[in-house]
Amino acid sequence: MPFYETQNIQIYNTLSGKKEVFKPIEPGYVGMYVCGPTVYSNVHLGNVRTFMSFDMVFRYLKHLGYKVRYVRNITDAGHLENDADVGEDKITKKARLEQIEPMEVVQRYTVDFHNILNTFNFLPPSIEPTATGHIIEQIELIKSIIDNGYAYVVNGSVYFDVHKFNESYEYGILSKRKLEELIHNTRALDGQSDKKNPQDFALWKRAEPQHIMRWPSPWSDGFPGWHLECTAMSTKYLGDNFDIHGGGMDLKFPHHECEIAQSQASKNQSPVNYWMHANMLHLNGQRMSKSTGNTVNPAELLSGNNSFFSKAYAPSVIRFFNAQSSYRSVLDLTDDGLLASEKGFHRLMDAIHLLDELEAGDTSTFDVQKWRQLCYDAMNDDFNSPILIAHLFEASKQINQVKTGTATLTKTDIALLKTTMHDFTFDVLGLEDQVSSDSGTDKLSGAVELLIKLRQEARANKDFALSDKIRDELAAKGIQLKDGKDGTTFSVN
RNA sequence: GACAAGGUGGCUGAAUGGUUAAGGCUACGGAUUGCAAAUCCGUCAUUUAUGAGUUCGAAUCUCAUCCUUGUCUCCA
16 A cells, blocks of 8 residues: 555645645646746745745655656746736846846846755756746637637737626636625726726737737737736646645735636636645735835845844754744744744754664653654644644654653664654755755864863863863854763754 | 735744643753753643633634734735
8 A cells, every 4th residue: 555545634725715635636646736936036035935835745745655746837928017008028127127138037037046946955846837938838728718708809919708707607716706896896997908897817918019028829929918827837737637736825816716717718627626825924023025125035044144134044944944834824034933943943953863872772661653643644734844843842852861861762663763753854844954964074073073082181180271161162163062971962053 | 995814822833612722942940060051850821812602611613893914906
């Protein structure tokens, strides 16, 4: 029996508003799509949080033995700035301001995006398609929507007819809005829109003469609408009906709502079985916003080069901080919170290091098998990583107790504990052991061991001035000495 | 304004009807130590924004009030 069949996953489905038992369409296989970044500027930290949460989902499903095809797109065209203006695409606008080629902007920020994600130890998705690479698929999709009568052509542009669609289907099913309310609440935009109704959205926009990014189509030289690419790419690689679609909460309406409508209008079926939405990231209690200046980007957070935080934080500390809250909760990024996470993270890592030094006993005072299943139960419950971490700390406590002699574990249990701790900490949560990954560690530890020996001699001679000097100056350089019953160890912070 | 999600200790953050409301950080007391740090043991929410209701029983369900956030127009 495959391992995943022994675990019963529940996923909170935004579409139903309930936790549901996860049952993939194809046993053993999972198709997952997550809306990727628009590469017209450095990746937003909140966006990183979303991707981090789905990286954990991806990792856990893989850990359970599922074959997962994880598709995360790159939006490099077609993100409309405003339906009512001339239709200038965001990427083009930025490019003109900087006097460089659009694809140069795309290239630069795509590289930046990948660098940031690599730093945070993300697993690469199975497929990372670009919008510009799927223009033909998008044109085909528009044709089928027109053929089915749910879109109309005006002046070379194509619009989705939301009112017509709502006669046969239900527009607003995901965000729980009613079309009538939308009509009532839509403010009248200035200007001469080609749209029949303000709720309609663009599938294809005719390009103005100065618009650089453009492709030929049956309707005009132009570019695809923003919502279209995700439908085209997700269904191309995962099928017309697939398992999981994720993204940030802010994309629920209109983006994901439009994806559902596009799939129903072209293929007559709802595309996704489980909709998952990651909640927002705040900074010091308030939303991040470029206009108010309450924002920090990933590079600034990692380097410490910002006005919000007292120091630079390691990528794994930030990952750990994120995993300590549920992906469905708003997470508030603060210096105090990060400092607390940093301490907790080091505590967990220290316990994992201790696993190699434990001496086995004849009996176990801790039920490792039962504890292990509790870890799985936590993750099975809508990927509840905070509970998982609580269990990892319980194990840390047990490890420290075995070390100090107030608890015992058999050889078998130590091995199982070690495997499980490694599985969850490194494989599922994606944390990295900063010390061991640091090259030159062997030379460093050799030098520190020598200092520890000198300090022991000084202490034996009651030369505490010297022994404290060694200890304090090492501490000032970030190397902490730890005196235990069996001698002194150290850790690098 | 409409719709949606929330409001849990000094901070952070779990728990959706059932005995003493996880875990981390901080703080305090003890063990250990030459002194610290680390580690271990112990203590820290009669109470879940406020008020009312349903129930044998509510953080959890209902209603009202206050507040925060998201979406509705570019904003991750």
